[in-house]
Amino acid sequence: MRLSQNITKTLKNAPADEQAINAKLLIRAGFIHKEMAGAYSYLPLGLQVIENIKTVVREEMNALGASELLMTSLQAKDSWVLSGRWSDDLVDIWFKSQLKTGAEIGFGWSHEEPIMMMAKSLVKSYRDLPISVYQFQTKFRNELRAKSGVMRGREFIMKDMYAFSRSADELSEFYERTKDAYLRVYDRIGLGDNTFVTFASGGSFTQFSHEFQTVTDSGEDTIYLDRSKRLAVNEEVYSDEILAQLGMKKDHLEKVKAAEVGNIFNFGPIKGEQMDVYFSDQSGQRQPVYLSSYGIGISRLMGVIAEHFNDQNGLVWPINIAPAKVYLIAIGDSKAVSGADKLYNILTARGVAVIYDDRDVRPGEKFSDADLMGIPWRVVVSEQFIENGLYEIKSRLNNKLQQLNESNLIKLVEATTAKSNLHNKEIGKD
RNA sequence: CGGGGAUUGGCGCAGUUGGCUAGCGCGCCGCGUUUGGGACGCGGAGGCCGGAGGUUCGAGUCCUCUAUCCCCGACCA
Numbered sequence: 001m002r003l004s005q006n007i008t009k010t011l012k013n014a015p016a017d018e019q020a021i022n023a024k025l026l027i028r029a030g031f032i033h034k035e036m037a038g039a040y041s042y043l044p045l046g047l048q049v050i051e052n053i054k055t056v057v058r059e060e061m062n063a064l065g066a067s068e069l070l071m072t073s074l075q076a077k078d079s080w081v082l083s084g085r086w087s088d089d090l091v092d093i094w095f096k097s098q099l100k101t102g103a104e105i106g107f108g109w110s111h112e113e114p115i116m117m118m119a120k121s122l123v124k125s126y127r128d129l130p131i132s133v134y135q136f137q138t139k140f141r142n143e144l145r146a147k148s149g150v151m152r153g154r155e156f157i158m159k160d161m162y163a164f165s166r167s168a169d170e171l172s173e174f175y176e177r178t179k180d181a182y183l184r185v186y187d188r189i190g191l192g193d194n195t196f197v198t199f200a201s202g203g204s205f206t207q208f209s210h211e212f213q214t215v216t217d218s219g220e221d222t223i224y225l226d227r228s229k230r231l232a233v234n235e236e237v238y239s240d241e242i243l244a245q246l247g248m249k250k251d252h253l254e255k256v257k258a259a260e261v262g263n264i265f266n267f268g269p270i271k272g273e274q275m276d277v278y279f280s281d282q283s284g285q286r287q288p289v290y291l292s293s294y295g296i297g298i299s300r301l302m303g304v305i306a307e308h309f310n311d312q313n314g315l316v317w318p319i320n321i322a323p324a325k326v327y328l329i330a331i332g333d334s335k336a337v338s339g340a341d342k343l344y345n346i347l348t349a350r351g352v353a354v355i356y357d358d359r360d361v362r363p364g365e366k367f368s369d370a371d372l373m374g375i376p377w378r379v380v381v382s383e384q385f386i387e388n389g390l391y392e393i394k395s396r397l398n399n400k401l402q403q404l405n406e407s408n409l410i411k412l413v414e415a416t417t418a419k420s421n422l423h424n425k426e427i428g429k430d
Numbered sequence: 431c432g433g434g435g436a437u438u439g440g441c442g443c444a445g446u447u448g449g450c451u452a453g454c455g456c457g458c459c460g461c462g463u464u465u466g467g468g469a470c471g472c473g474g475a476g477g478c479c480g481g482a483g484g485u486u487c488g489a490g491u492c493c494u495c496u497a498u499c500c501c502c503g504a505c506c507a
Binding site: 009010011012013015016017018028034036037085091092093109112143144147152200201202203205209220236265293295329331332361363364365366368369371372380382392 | 431436437440441442443455456457464465466467468469498499500501503504505506507
C-alpha cells in the first residue's frame with residue numbers, strides 16, 4: 001500500500017486514557033481506533049494483522065479436516081433455555097435485546113448452543129460423524145470491567161471450532177490432534193516459546209479444560225509452570241492433590257503471569273444429552289453426540305503479540321503476521337523515487353506486502369514510522385546506492401544494515417517468510 | 431459491583447485564593463528555506479472547558495446530580 005493513501009496518521013503521544021502497552025502502541029501506530037471501553041475498530045494496518053493471524057489459524061484448522069462456516073451474532077433464546085444458560089445468574093456476561101415483537105434475543109458470547117441446534121437437524125447417523133466446523137466470529141461479552149486494551153474487550157474476534165464425535169475415544173483423538181495444531185499456530189505467529197498448555201477448570205462437564213497460556217506480565221492469569229515439561233497449572237485449580245494427580249512436582253514450578261490465548265473443552269456426551277442431540281449408531285441405537293469446543297482469541301492475540309514484541313521505538317511484528325514485510329522509502333532526487341517505484345512494483349507483483357512511504361515528509365519521520373509500525377524490513381532507495389543497483393535493507397529486529405542488489409534483496413525478504421520462531425528467539429525476551 | 435484517579439481544540443498538557451478577548455507543545459492549512467532519524471521562520475484555522483442544574487455582579491476554577499474513561503479488587507466456558 002502507498003502510505004499517502006492510508007487513512008491513518010501516527011501519533012507521538014499515546015492517548016491518556018490508555019494504560020495498556022498494546023493499546024498505546026496500536027493506537028499510536030494507527031492499527032486500531034477506540035470506539036468505547038472494550039470496543040476497538042480495526043484500521044487497515046490492524047485489520048491486516050488480524051487477517052494474517054486468521055490465515056495461520058485457518059490453515060491449521062483446515063489441516064485437521066475442519067471446515068469453515070459463519071454463524072450469526074443474533075441468537076435465539078430457545079437453544080439457551082434448553083441448556084439452562086439463558087439465565088443471567090449462570091451467565092453474567094450476556095448482551096440481550098429484543099425484537100419489535102417483544103421476543104428476547106441474545107448477542108452471541110459463544111456458539112455452543114446454536115451449533116448444537118444446528119447439529120440436531122444435520123447430524124442423524126454415525127455415517128455423518130465425526131465432523132468439525134469452525135468460524136471467525138465477533139463475540140459479545142458484557143464484561144463488568146473491560147481492560148488491558150484489546151486483551152479484554154466486550155466485543156472481540158474469536159475463532160471457535162466445534163467437533164462432533166461418536167465416542168469418548170473418537171473425541172479424545174481429535175482433541176489431542178487439535179492441541180498439537182494449536183501449538184503450531186502459536187509457534188507460527190511467534191509466541192511458540194512462551195506459550196504453554198495449561199490445566200484449567202473444566203467447568204461442570206469435565207475435571208479439566210486445557211488453556212494455552214502465553215507468559216507475559218500483562219496477562220491476567222497466574223499459572224504454575226514447569227518449563228522443562230512445557231506444562232502449567234492454572235492457579236484456579238492449583239492444589240497439592242491436583243499436582244499429585246498430574247504427576248507434577250511442586251519444586252519444578254514457577255509462578256508466572258500469563259495471558260490466555262486459547263482454551264479447549266471436552267463436553268463429552270453431556271451437551272448432547274442435555275440438548276437432545278442424538279445419532280443412530282451402526283446397530284440403530286440412539287447415542288448422544290459427543291461435543292468438544294476449541295477457542296482462540298484472535299484479536300486478543302494481536303494484543304498479546306504487541307505486548308510481547310516491542311521496544312522503545314515501537315512495535316516489532318513477527319514476520320508472519322506483520323501487516324507488511326517491507327517498509328519502502330525513497331531518499332533523494334527523482335532517480336531514487338523512480339527506483340523506489342520500480343522496486344515497489346516488482347515486490348508487489350511477487351506477492352510481497354509492501355508499505356511504500358510515498359509521503360512528502362522528511363526521511364527522519366519515515367524512519368520513525370517504519371519503526372513504530374514494526375515492519376520487519378526497511379528498504380531505502382537512495383541516490384548514492386541506486387546508481388550501483390544497490391538497496392539498503394535494515395532489520396527491525398536487530399537493526400542490521402545491508403546493501404543488496406535486487407535479486408539478493410528479494411531472496412532475503414522471501415526467505416524470511418514462515419520463520420516466526422526464529423524471530424521469537426532473536427528478540428531475546430523472556 | 432466496591433475503592434481510587436481523571437475529563438479543557440485531533441493528541442499530550444497548563445490554567446494561581448472565582449475576575450476581564452481560555453493558553454502552550456504536537457498535529458492541521460498557506461508561503462519560504464530545508465531534506466539519511468519525527469527540521470526551521472513567518473502567517474493562519476480550530477476549543478466555551480464531558481453534560482445538566484445551582485451559588486455569585488462574575489464560574490474552566492465553588493456545590494449537587496449525571497455520563498464517560500483509566501487503574502486496583504471482585505468477576506471471568
